[in-house]
Amino acid sequence: MVDDKLAVDEAERAANYEAVKSSVQSDVDARIAANAGVSDDDHARRIEAISDDMRRTAVDEVADTRREIERGRVAARISQIVDYIFFLIYGLLLLRLLLELFAARESAGFYRFIKSATDPFYYPFRGLLPSVSTSEGFTLVLSLVFAIVAYMLLHLAINGLLRLVGHRKVEI
Numbered sequence: 566m567v568d569d570k571l572a573v574d575e576a577e578r579a580a581n582y583e584a585v586k587s588s589v590q591s592d593v594d595a596r597i598a599a600n601a602g603v604s605d606d607d608h609a610r611r612i613e614a615i616s617d618d619m620r621r622t623a624v625d626e627v628a629d630t631r632r633e634i635e636r637g638r639v640a641a642r643i644s645q646i647v648d649y650i651f652f653l654i655y656g657l658l659l660l661r662l663l664l665e666l667f668a669a670r671e672s673a674g675f676y677r678f679i680k681s682a683t684d685p686f687y688y689p690f691r692g693l694l695p696s697v698s699t700s701e702g703f704t705l706v707l708s709l710v711f712a713i714v715a716y717m718l719l720h721l722a723i724n725g726l727l728r729l730v731g732h733r734k735v736e737i
Contacts, residue, residue: 640731644724651720655713657683662709668702687712 661683669676687709694707 637731640727644727644731647720647723647727651716654686654716658686658709658713658716661687662706662713665696665704665706665709668704686716690715 661679664676690708690712694711697705
């Protein structure tokens with residue numbers, strides 16, 4: 566009898582074990598299925614959020630690039646205008662320098678025109694340096710040479726500032 570009772574207990578334990586095992590198995594399967602469904606939805610939401618962020622960033626970068634290109638175009642156009650004005654000043658001052666150097670007649674209309682056109686640009690430098698003259702009347706007006714050099718430096722500085730404004734900045 567003792568032997569039978571042990572076998573019955575063992576069979577009962579095995580049956581209980583299988584029942585608990587199948588119950589746990591079904592719970593685990595249900596949780597995995599639930600988590601799998603949530604994970605797929607959550608994963609899809611995260612992917613959508615990341616793609617939305619990337620789209621917004623790309624659109625913002627394109628807009629920023631357009632603004633920077635437009636700013637560069639404006640700076641380039643201003644630089645062209647500044648170049649034209651300074652080249653005109655250089656030309657007029659060089660003509661005056663050559664006319665002074667070759668002792669042009671002061672009564673000539675062209676000489677008076679060049680002198681009156683360059684006086685506003687030459688005025689701050691007039692008398693700054695002594696002029697070198699020859700006995701034949703040829704004069705090298707060093708103040709005019711200095712004025713041309715000073716305007717060249719000013720021209721370079723203005724163009725440098727315009728390049729800073731128009732240059733596209735790249736961030737890493």
